[in-house]
Amino acid sequence: MDRVKKGEDIALESIDQQAGNTQQHTSPKIAVNFAQEMARYMDALRERARQRSQRCPLPPLCGCTDKAWLSHPDTCASNCSFHRNPRVYIKALTQLLARSK
Numbered sequence: 001m002d003r004v005k006k007g008e009d010i011a012l013e014s015i016d017q018q019a020g021n022t023q024q025h026t027s028p029k030i031a032v033n034f035a036q037e038m039a040r041y042m043d044a045l046r047e048r049a050r051q052r053s054q055r056c057p058l059p060p061l062c063g064c065t066d067k068a069w070l071s072h073p074d075t076c077a078s079n080c081s082f083h084r085n086p087r088v089y090i091k092a093l094t095q096l097l098a099r100s101k
Contacts, residue, residue: 045093
């Protein structure tokens with residue numbers, strides 16, 4: 001459990017560091033790579049949540065959907081805390097997966 005949590009924390013830290021790098025550099029290539037990496041990481045977390053929900057039920061992250069793995073920052077309602085905010089969504093989903101073991 002600690003290994004997975006530490007690995008996810010390291011991944012989030014590297015994403016945050018890359019975000020800081022994209023703010024310093026104005027290269028569109030770096031921003032595109034960061035967005036693609038963030039999307040892949042989010043999709044992997046959603047897949048892990050879907051697999052885990054088959055073993056034990058997971059509570060929904062927000063009121064936009066009834067399953068945790070179905071929510072997505074691009075499809076959440078405009079008054080949802082995850083709407084267009086993938087960092088908060090990734091952090092919440094990571095915490096949910098860490099608590100559900």
